[in-house]
Amino acid sequence: MQVRAFSRAIGAVLVVLLAGCGAADGGASDGVAVVTTTEILADLVRNVGGERVRVDSLVPPGGDPHSYEPVPADAKKVAKADVTFTNHLLLEEQRLIKAIDANIRPGTPNASLAEASETYGAHVIPLVENIGLDVLWLGLRVRGDGKEKGATRTSDIRLTATAVEGPGALVAYLTETLGKPVVYFNSQDGLSDTDATTLPPAAHTHINWAFTKPGVYKLTLAASLIRGEGVAPTPLGTSTFTFAVGVNPAGVAKTVLADGHTDLTIDLDSGELYTLNDIPGGGKQNVVAAADAVIEVPNKAIVTVPDDPRFSFLGQAGGTVHQLPQAVLGKHVHGEIDPHLWQNVRNARAYVELIRDTIRGADPSGAEIYDRNARAYLDRLDELDAHVRETVARIPRERRQLITTHDGFGYFAAAYEMTVAGFVVPNPAQEPSVEDVRKLSETVRNLKVPAVFMEPNLAQRASVLNQVAKDQSVDVCVLYGDSFDDRVQSYVDMMRHNADEVHRCLV
Amino acid sequence: MLVPVLALLLITQPAAVAQAAERVVIEHGHVDLGPRFVDGRWTVQLRDDTGGAPQWRDLSDVVLHVPDAARTTVPDDQAYAFLGDRGSAVWVLPQVEQNGVVWPGWNTQDPEVAKAVDREVTWRLHGVRGPGRFALFLTGNFGAPQQIFTSTTPAPQETGVEVGTHVHGNWVFGAPGTYLLDIEMSTRTKDRRELTDRQALRIHVGNTDPRAAFDVPAAQPEQPKAQPAGFPWQWAGLGGLVLVVTVVVVVLRRRRGER
Ligand SMILES: [Zn+2]
Numbered sequence: 158m159q160v161r162a163f164s165r166a167i168g169a170v171l172v173v174l175l176a177g178c179g180a181a182d183g184g185a186s187d188g189v190a191v192v193t194t195t196e197i198l199a200d201l202v203r204n205v206g207g208e209r210v211r212v213d214s215l216v217p218p219g220g221d222p223h224s225y226e227p228v229p230a231d232a233k234k235v236a237k238a239d240v241t242f243t244n245h246l247l248l249e250e251q252r253l254i255k256a257i258d259a260n261i262r263p264g265t266p267n268a269s270l271a272e273a274s275e276t277y278g279a280h281v282i283p284l285v286e287n288i289g290l291d292v293l294w295l296g297l298r299v300r301g302d303g304k305e306k307g308a309t310r311t312s313d314i315r316l317t318a319t320a321v322e323g324p325g326a327l328v329a330y331l332t333e334t335l336g337k338p339v340v341y342f343n344s345q346d347g348l349s350d351t352d353a354t355t356l357p358p359a360a361h362t363h364i365n366w367a368f369t370k371p372g373v374y375k376l377t378l379a380a381s382l383i384r385g386e387g388v389a390p391t392p393l394g395t396s397t398f399t400f401a402v403g404v405n406p407a408g409v410a411k412t413v414l415a416d417g418h419t420d421l422t423i424d425l426d427s428g429e430l431y432t433l434n435d436i437p438g439g440g441k442q443n444v445v446a447a448a449d450a451v452i453e454v455p456n457k458a459i460v461t462v463p464d465d466p467r468f469s470f471l472g473q474a475g476g477t478v479h480q481l482p483q484a485v486l487g488k489h490v491h492g493e494i495d496p497h498l499w500q501n502v503r504n505a506r507a508y509v510e511l512i513r514d515t516i517r518g519a520d521p522s523g524a525e526i527y528d529r530n531a532r533a534y535l536d537r538l539d540e541l542d543a544h545v546r547e548t549v550a551r552i553p554r555e556r557r558q559l560i561t562t563h564d565g566f567g568y569f570a571a572a573y574e575m576t577v578a579g580f581v582v583p584n585p586a587q588e589p590s591v592e593d594v595r596k597l598s599e600t601v602r603n604l605k606v607p608a609v610f611m612e613p614n615l616a617q618r619a620s621v622l623n624q625v626a627k628d629q630s631v632d633v634c635v636l637y638g639d640s641f642d643d644r645v646q647s648y649v650d651m652m653r654h655n656a657d658e659v660h661r662c663l664v
Numbered sequence: 665m666l667v668p669v670l671a672l673l674l675i676t677q678p679a680a681v682a683q684a685a686e687r688v689v690i691e692h693g694h695v696d697l698g699p700r701f702v703d704g705r706w707t708v709q710l711r712d713d714t715g716g717a718p719q720w721r722d723l724s725d726v727v728l729h730v731p732d733a734a735r736t737t738v739p740d741d742q743a744y745a746f747l748g749d750r751g752s753a754v755w756v757l758p759q760v761e762q763n764g765v766v767w768p769g770w771n772t773q774d775p776e777v778a779k780a781v782d783r784e785v786t787w788r789l790h791g792v793r794g795p796g797r798f799a800l801f802l803t804g805n806f807g808a809p810q811q812i813f814t815s816t817t818p819a820p821q822e823t824g825v826e827v828g829t830h831v832h833g834n835w836v837f838g839a840p841g842t843y844l845l846d847i848e849m850s851t852r853t854k855d856r857r858e859l860t861d862r863q864a865l866r867i868h869v870g871n872t873d874p875r876a877a878f879d880v881p882a883a884q885p886e887q888p889k890a891q892p893a894g895f896p897w898q899w900a901g902l903g904g905l906v907l908v909v910t911v912v913v914v915v916l917r918r919r920r921g922e923r
Pocket residue numbers: 294295296297298361362363418419420
């Protein structure tokens with residue numbers, strides 16, 4: 158609100174200035190010259206500017222902004238521009254941004270939409286650097302003082318794995334500070350008294366949880382209190398915890414624990430074992446009974462067993478396990494934001510308001526027209542947002558899994574309640590590694606998704622996705638990410654298509 | 665560039681209001697560094713879970729003590745070369761709780777902080793004063809260390825802490841004695857305010873008297889004003905946070921120049 162009022166004030170000042178110096182360059186005769194980096198941004202500008210603006214996108218139709226490098230003609234376009242718009246936040250190839258900064262006439266408005274739209278209410282999400290760390294942080298905890306049961310500060314709590322059911326083995330282990338692993342529980346060779354650990358009262362620790370095959374696992378833990386040497390241990394309680402490893406957790410239990418921080422917790426006072434979970438956005442925690450919770454170990458948690466004899470308890474070197482890691486710091490790049498904001502229509506709304514105010518500043522005499530156009534277009538975006546939301550909501554929740562060519566749909570997933578289950582590479586400018594490809598095929602196979610999604614502008618780079626889809630006999634559908642093609646030529650059509658396509662292909 | 669303006673502001677800052685709070689040496693149990701709003705002011709404090717109820721303490725009231733029991737040696741593994749020569753002694757506070765050793769982490773979970781902060785808190789290390797090397801790192805999946813801060817890397821170094829998170833790492837010290845970590849936590853709030861606070865965390869390594877660490881001042885202002893000894897980081901009134909940071913930077917630069 159404040160910002161809007163502020164730019165209105167600037168607009169008013171500019172009106173006065175322009176009135177004073179007569180017809181400024183650019184003038185209304187041949188329209189305001191606007192240069193954008195991508196054709197999606199150009200379409201948004203056209204909807205606000207209408208007849209009064211001439212819009213040029215530097216990345217050509219169907220081009221990929223992540224890799225497009227500027228040509229000399231681009232410099233000329235920029236030099237003639239009255240206004241330029243970039244998305245920024247590392248969407249565009251750096252040389253393209255530099256070409257704009259180097260050739261723009263002094264004083265020309267140059268708006269970075271993704272960054273500046275936050276003040277117009279855009280919701281941004283951090284860039285995920287390591288999706289293998291974008292998982293639940295699962296630990297062990299002892300809670301309560303257990304005075305009634307005779308516990309003291311020097312007591313020990315013994316936690317034993319008494320049963321593991323599942324398609325493969327469960328291995329819980331700690332990698333110590335200097336790299337040495339210590340196994341807590343390992344069902345590989347059956348369970349015995351050695352599949353146990355001892356914790357002090359008020360303990361809280363985080364370990365690695367590895368599973369050798371996908372499927373649903375049930376781990377039974379029994380706790381007892383050891384008050385001292387020679388004293389018989391006091392049994393505390395037993396609970397069975399459920400894990401959905403690589404498979405869809407929906408329907409396995411009432412509460413899915415998929416992210417944040419959870420501890421399998423021994424309550425010394427009640428004797429119960431339950432999950433204790435941090436509630437996002439506050440310092441509070443809540444208890445979910447073991448029987449009501451399913452811990453998700455998604456396919457993005459697939460890791461390759463290293464060629465290091467110390468880790469041979471996990472299986473063959475070069476094989477894979479699903480693993481919740483003991484430390485999850487580093488899943489996001491510090492300070493960096495996912496640039497694909499427009500995949501949430503409400504963010505595109507913020508772009509449009511910013512575009513309106515920027516063009517109005519450059520051409521104040523058209524202010525009324527820009528306001529009117531923007532109002533009409535914002536209404537269409539509201540309808541579009543409702544359509545996308547409602548269409549995706551008709552897909553059963555457990556089927557809302559997105560597997561795409563690049564990591565460009567995080568906003569779509571977050572806004573319309575889907576899950577990014579995987580992608581070939583984070584950025585289309587990268588080549589997938591052997592591990593990336595293997596992880597992708599395992600994801601498709603384990604989740605039994607009916608379709609994967611290709612972006613038409615990345616068709617020539619989609620060989621990996623096509624091959625995986627063929628091997629697993631799933632459909633390849635089309636989602637528009639960073640550009641249009643000859644069938645889809647506008648932002649509204651693109652988002653409509655995306656919503657209808659995920660519905661068509663996943664239901 | 666901002667120094668002259670801020671130096672003028674300095675005169676108008678109120679004197680410290682900190683009372684002589686209880687000073688504690690923490691030798692075992694769980695503690696976390698983290699930002700909080702203290703009387704409405706963004707402040708780096710230490711959450712102390714070693715007593716009954718959790719208590720947030722000013723850093724100037726705390727010394728973390730690392731006993732000789734935490735001593736180990738740098739392994740014969742190239743991945744750990746950043747800790748020093750292989751076989752040399754290091755004192756380690758591990759990422760996971762170890763009986764008899766303090767377990768320090770960091771969190772951004774204070775409810776008021778979790779509500780106000782937009783996305784993440786930037787944690788900066790401006791420098792380390794101490795007799796040996798310092799490193800903070802995480803041990804991940806298969807033991808590969810992920811470095812966060814090392815005293816051998818030029819300062820300032822920074823890392824991001826997402827809002828509402830809680831992390832523990834390995835704190836490594838290369839020699840016995842007192843260490844002062846010059847740390848800053850800053851953020852942008854959802855209502856676009858830039859907040860920052862800079863404090864010194866004291867760690868005493870070895871079986872000598874840890875309380876001696878309280879006598880090591882965080883930084884010595886050129887003309888000590890009416891500051892209670894040992895509290896030179898506390899003179900920021902409302903809006904004076906940036907100022908404190910700047911003054912401290914200047915002081916540190918000057919000290920470095922003297923050496
Ligand atoms: Zn935990």
